[in-house]
Structures are given as structure tokens and as C-alpha cells.
Amino acid sequence: MLFLLPQMVASGLMLGFVYALVAVGLSLIWGVMDIINFAYGEFLMLGMYSTFWFFTLFRMDPLLSLPIQAMVVFMIGFLVYKLLIKRVVDVPGLSALLATFGLRIFFRNLAQFLWTPNYRFINESFVADKRVFLFDGALILGMPQLVAGIGSILMTLAVFYFVQRTRMGRAIQATSMDKEAARLMGIDTEKVYSFTFGLAGACVGVAAALLASFYPIYPESGSIFGLIALVIVALGGFGNIRGALYSGVIIGLTESIGGFFLGAEFKYALIFLIYLIVMQVRPKGLFGW
Amino acid sequence: MDNRWKRQRNLLWAAVVAIGVLPLLTRNVNLQHVLILFVMYAGLGEAWNIVTGLAGQTSFGHSAFFGIGAYAAAVAYWKYGASPWIGMAVGSFAAAALAFVISYPVFRLEGKYFSIATLAFGEIMMQLFKSWDYVDGATGIIIPVAPASLVNFQFHGEKIPYFYIVFAMFILALAAFVAVERSRFGMYLKAIKNNQDAAMSLGINPAKYKLLAMVSSAALTALFGSFYAQYILYIDPFMVFSLDLSLKIVLLTVLGGLGSVWGPILGAALLIPLSEYTRIALGGTGKGIDLMVFGLLIMIVTSFQPKGIIGLLGKRQPNLKGGASKDASTAA
Numbered sequence: 001m002l003f004l005l006p007q008m009v010a011s012g013l014m015l016g017f018v019y020a021l022v023a024v025g026l027s028l029i030w031g032v033m034d035i036i037n038f039a040y041g042e043f044l045m046l047g048m049y050s051t052f053w054f055f056t057l058f059r060m061d062p063l064l065s066l067p068i069q070a071m072v073v074f075m076i077g078f079l080v081y082k083l084l085i086k087r088v089v090d091v092p093g094l095s096a097l098l099a100t101f102g103l104r105i106f107f108r109n110l111a112q113f114l115w116t117p118n119y120r121f122i123n124e125s126f127v128a129d130k131r132v133f134l135f136d137g138a139l140i141l142g143m144p145q146l147v148a149g150i151g152s153i154l155m156t157l158a159v160f161y162f163v164q165r166t167r168m169g170r171a172i173q174a175t176s177m178d179k180e181a182a183r184l185m186g187i188d189t190e191k192v193y194s195f196t197f198g199l200a201g202a203c204v205g206v207a208a209a210l211l212a213s214f215y216p217i218y219p220e221s222g223s224i225f226g227l228i229a230l231v232i233v234a235l236g237g238f239g240n241i242r243g244a245l246y247s248g249v250i251i252g253l254t255e256s257i258g259g260f261f262l263g264a265e266f267k268y269a270l271i272f273l274i275y276l277i278v279m280q281v282r283p284k285g286l287f288g289w
Numbered sequence: 290m291d292n293r294w295k296r297q298r299n300l301l302w303a304a305v306v307a308i309g310v311l312p313l314l315t316r317n318v319n320l321q322h323v324l325i326l327f328v329m330y331a332g333l334g335e336a337w338n339i340v341t342g343l344a345g346q347t348s349f350g351h352s353a354f355f356g357i358g359a360y361a362a363a364v365a366y367w368k369y370g371a372s373p374w375i376g377m378a379v380g381s382f383a384a385a386a387l388a389f390v391i392s393y394p395v396f397r398l399e400g401k402y403f404s405i406a407t408l409a410f411g412e413i414m415m416q417l418f419k420s421w422d423y424v425d426g427a428t429g430i431i432i433p434v435a436p437a438s439l440v441n442f443q444f445h446g447e448k449i450p451y452f453y454i455v456f457a458m459f460i461l462a463l464a465a466f467v468a469v470e471r472s473r474f475g476m477y478l479k480a481i482k483n484n485q486d487a488a489m490s491l492g493i494n495p496a497k498y499k500l501l502a503m504v505s506s507a508a509l510t511a512l513f514g515s516f517y518a519q520y521i522l523y524i525d526p527f528m529v530f531s532l533d534l535s536l537k538i539v540l541l542t543v544l545g546g547l548g549s550v551w552g553p554i555l556g557a558a559l560l561i562p563l564s565e566y567t568r569i570a571l572g573g574t575g576k577g578i579d580l581m582v583f584g585l586l587i588m589i590v591t592s593f594q595p596k597g598i599i600g601l602l603g604k605r606q607p608n609l610k611g612g613a614s615k616d617a618s619t620a621a
Binding site for chain 1: 347394395397398399401402404405406408409410412413416417419420532533536539540543544547576577578579580581583584585586587588591592593
């Protein structure tokens with residue numbers, strides 16, 4: 001069985017990069033606004049439906065419509081901030097979290113109302129049913145998974161670059177360090193908040209376009225990603241986007257390797273268990289302090 | 290302070306008696322059903338409030354205990370033909386034991402790390418029950434119909450017996466909350482919530498008291514799970530272990546007023562009729578309109594009344610300095 005290990009590591013890595021991208025967006029919201037966003041998986045689901053409709057109505061391949069999906073979900077995030085989160089963002093306590101819980105129920109059932117609970121698939125994309133043979137066939141990867149992994153890590157790196165190198169990115173960093181001080185320095189925190197929500201949306205928009213070509217699309221398809229992203233962000237240490245990347249990879253590897261040895265039905269239980277175990281050693285997250 | 294407590298106690302008695310009389314005043318089955326769920330959620334809120342409201346540890350995993358109670362009652366009759374009451378006792382004990390086991394690892398974490406750990410725990414339970422053949426995994430359990438009797442915990446079309454059973458559980462949870470709140474134990478919990486390090490320096494052992502709070506809360510929560518299984522007569526892991534259930538308990542308690550004995554009652558009184566009547570009015574099409582409206586209402590209520598109903602009424606708990614808004618800020 002050990003000869004399968006490289007195979008598992010490779011597919012775990014690809015999956016981990018997707019998780020990392022989803023988690024990085026969540027981590028940004030968490031760091032900047034200190035909000036647990038329970039509706040985040042639903043952003044992903046909406047992005048996947050959007051990808052599906054672009055494919056079905058305009059024959060636009062998911063990879064082609066990827067920038068559009070990033071913008072679509074950016075707008076969803078931006079509007080969610082302006083219409084809902086804005087009212088609760090600085091209220092102490094659990095209000096903001098509960099508002100996102102309401103949003104989660106709303107989005108999920110909106111999708112069910114508009115598009116029925118049936119599974120939908122995109123089967124004729126560029127990458128569909130293709131495989132990549134590496135090292136003389138020692139390593140076989142599904143093209144959709146490979147593209148999703150590579151696309152996700154590129155987007156994640158782009159977000160890192162953006163946060164570290166651009167003016168807006170630095171404003172985001174400053175706000176997450178100290179809101180009041182940032183305000184005193186003339187940073188428009190309101191703008192930072194809404195932009196961060198949009199940027200987090202863009203992250204899942206990209207992830208949605210990448211996942212849509214090999215993942216079933218239905219009203220609850222984002223749910224497990226949202227939950228796993230919460231665990232990844234906590235595992236990496238709150239607000240630490242680098243930590244979210246590394247933890248995402250760890251969780252991807254856990255799912256792929258652990259799922260192989262324990263049985264696929266236990267892979268999610270294992271992910272949540274890994275969190276509980278690792279936190280015993282690092283109670284503030286792997287990269288927290 | 291003693292006078293305030295007396296007034297508070299009289300008010301509570303009045304409210305409890307009023308709730309207890311309500312189902313007798315109507316023959317409307319829908320209304321009786323709403324009252325049953327209202328009392329059940331209010332009781333769940335009281336149980337959750339012990340850990341989160343008093344001890345300040347925000348749990349997102351209480352559906353784990355609820356689910357254990359539900360499965361224990363269902364399995365007792367379905368597998369062994371035993372009375373669901375025996376299952377309920379076993380379930381409550383199992384939930385308490387499990388709370389005991391997981392408390393040590395999860396209480397080492399603080400704040401949101403703790404909350405996510407409880408969420409992870411709830412998800413693990415769901416995943417395990419989903420793949421556990423002994424309880425028919427994801428298929429769930431249809432509890433076989435038995436002759437209506439108290440021993441069988443089935444009353445078929447009759448709602449009143451169900452109401453008084455869950456009402457008794459609610460009173461138990463309410464009494465437990467008040468007893469804890471007014472005892473030395475409750476004082477320790479509040480001290481831990483306000484400043485754990487300071488509490489420790491005064492000789493309070495936070496691990497011990499948080500564990501006690503969790504164990505009693507879990508045992509109570511499981512009772513309601515058993516009730517729910519017997520009331521609906523069908524359970525599956527997605528229903529009874531769902532994160533949405535855990536969050537609904539959080540929602541109604543916070544909405545009513547976190548850390549106050551009135552919180553779960555007020556929150557459930559607002560939320561459960563809203564959710565049930567939208568379901569009765571708009572559900573049944575299978576299109577999720579009712580839940581869309583419910584989600585929308587949650588967003589409206591949380592964004593317009595972020596301090597809870599109790600903040601709106603200006604009521605304050607005699608033992609809590611600063612009232613509901615401050616509790617909420619420290620519990621996050």
C-alpha cells in the first residue's frame with residue numbers, strides 16, 4: 001500500500017490548496033472584523049451555481065468564466081457587508097455571527113427555491129475526464145483536480161501579494177492589527193471592511209469556478225467547505241493568513257491519506273479530530289501566539 | 290438584592306404557571322405543537338445558558354448531546370423493546386460522561402478556539418453516527434409505533450401529554466439554571482467568565498467548575514433529545530446532530546438575553562412561533578420558502594436588536610453587573 005503514498009500526497013496537496021484558498025478568505029474576514037462567518041460556505045455554493053449557469057446558458061467554460069465568478073462573488077460579499085454586516089460589525093457579542101447564521105439559512109434555501117435541491121454537474125469542461133501522467137505513470141492526477149490545486153495556490157499567492165504589497169492590502173493589515181489606530185492614521189476602515197468582504201468573496205469565487213468542473217452543485221455543496229475552512233483558520237491561528245495556507249495543506253493531506261487508511265466515510269471526522277488533537281499542543285493554533 | 294430576587298422569583302413562578310396553563314386553553318393542534326417546541330427550545334436554551342451564559346464558554350456543539358439523547362431513547366425501544374425512559378436515562382448519563390471526557394481537551398482552549406472545538410466535536414459525532422451500522426447510519430431510525438402509554442412514551446395524536454413531559458423537563462432545566470446561578474458554584478463560574486486568571490489567583494479551579502457546568506448542561510440537553518425522538522418518532526444524524534440545531538439554541542438564547550434566566554424563554558417565545566408559523570404557512574411546497582423567510586427574519590432581528598430582547602426591556606439580572614450587553618461582549 002505504501003507505493004500509493006506519493007499518489008495520496010499529490011492529491012492531498014491539490015485538495016489542500018483549494019482548502020487553503022477558501023480558508024484564506026475566511027481568515028481575512030476574521031482578522032479584520034473579528035467575525036465568524038457561518039455563511040461563507042454558501043458564498044462558495046452561489047459561486048458554483050453562477051459558474052454552472054455561465055456554462056449552461058452561455059457555453060462558457062468554468063476556467064474561462066473564472067474571472068467573472070471572482071467578480072460575481074466579490075459583489076455578493078461586498079453587498080452582504082453593505083446590507084447586513086455593516087449593522088452588526090462593531091456590536092460586541094454574538095450578533096454578527098448570528099446574522100451570518102441567518103444569511104446561511106437564507107442563501108441555502110434561496111438556492112433550493114430557485115434551482116431545486118437536485119445535483120447538477122458540469123461534464124463537458126476543458127478539463128473533464130482528462131488525466132495527467134507524471135514520472136512515467138507513477139503518479140496519476142485528474143486534470144480537474146490538478147488545475148484546481150494549481151489555480152488555488154496561484155490565487156492564494158496573489159492574495160498574499162496583494163495584502164503585503166498594495167496600499168489597500170496594507171490598510172487591511174493595519175486594520176486587523178488595531179482598528180482604532182488605523183482610523184487615527186486616516187484609514188477609512190469602513191472601506192477596508194467592505195473591501196475585505198469582497199476580497200474574501202473573490203477567493204471563494206475562484207475556488208467555485210475551479211471546483212465546479214468536478215464537484216456536484218447543489219444548495220448544500222458549500223456547507224462542508226465552510227465548516228472545514230473554519231477549522232483550518234482556527235488551526236492556523238486566527239487572522240493569520242499564512243497559517244491558513246499551511247493548515248489548509250495539512251488538512252488536505254489528512255483527508256486524502258487518512259481517508260485512504262480509515263475509509264472515506266471517516267475522512268471528515270478525522271479532520272475535526274486532528275483539530276482537537278493539534279490544539280492540545282498549540283492551544284492558539286499552529287501559527288498563532 | 291434579596292428583595293429583587295424575591296420579585297424575580299415571583300415573576301418566574303407566574304411565567305411558568307402561565308406557560309403551563311396555555312395548552313389547555315386551546316384545541317388547536319398547530320398551536321399546541323408550537324407550544325411544545327417553544328418549551329423544548331426554551332429548556333435547551335436554559336441548559337446551554339449554564340455553560341455559555343454563566344461560565345462564558347460559547348459552545349457550538351450542543352447538538353452532540355441532544356443527538357445522543359435522541360438516539361438513546363430511539364435505540365432502547367427499536368432494538369431492545371425497552372421503555373424509551375430507560376433509553377433517556379442511559380442517554381443522559383452517556384451525554385454527561387462524554388461531556389466529562391471531552392471537557393478536559395476542549396477547555397484547555399480559550400474563546401473562539403474553544404467554540405470551534407465544540408463545533409468540531411459536534412461534527413465528529415454526526416460523522417460517526419452517519420457511518421455507524423448499529424444505528425442504521427445515514428438512513429436514520431423510524432421508531433416503531435407502540436400502544437399509547439406513559440411507559441411507551443407515545444401518545445399518538447394527543448399533544449397534551451407530550452407537552453407536560455417536555456414542560457417538566459423545561460422546569461428541571463430552569464431550576465438547574467437558577468440553582469447554579471444563585472449558588473457558590475454560579476459565583477465561581479461568573480468569576481471565571483469575567484477573568485479566569487483572577488479567579489485562579491483566588492483559589493478557584495476553573496477546569497473543575499467549567500467541567501461541572503458542561504456535564505450538567507450536557508445531561509439536561511440529552512433529555513430534550515430523547516423527548517424530541519419520541520415526539521417526532523423519526524431521527525437521523527443530520528437532524529439531531531446538525532450544526533443548525535446548535536446554532537438555533539445559541540440564537541434564541543442570545544436573542545432573549547445571554548446569561549439571564551429569562552433569555553431562553555423570551556428568545557424561544559419570539560423565534561419558535563416565527564419559525565413554526567412560517568413553516569405552517571409557507572412550507573409544504575418543499576421549496577424552502579419558509580426557511581428563506583426564517584433566515585431573513587433572523588438577519589433582521591439580529592441587526593436591529595443586537596443586545597437581545599432583555600436589553601430592550603431594560604431588565605437586569607440581580608446577580609449580573611452590567612446587564613445583558615456586557616455579558617454578550619465577554620462571552621464572544
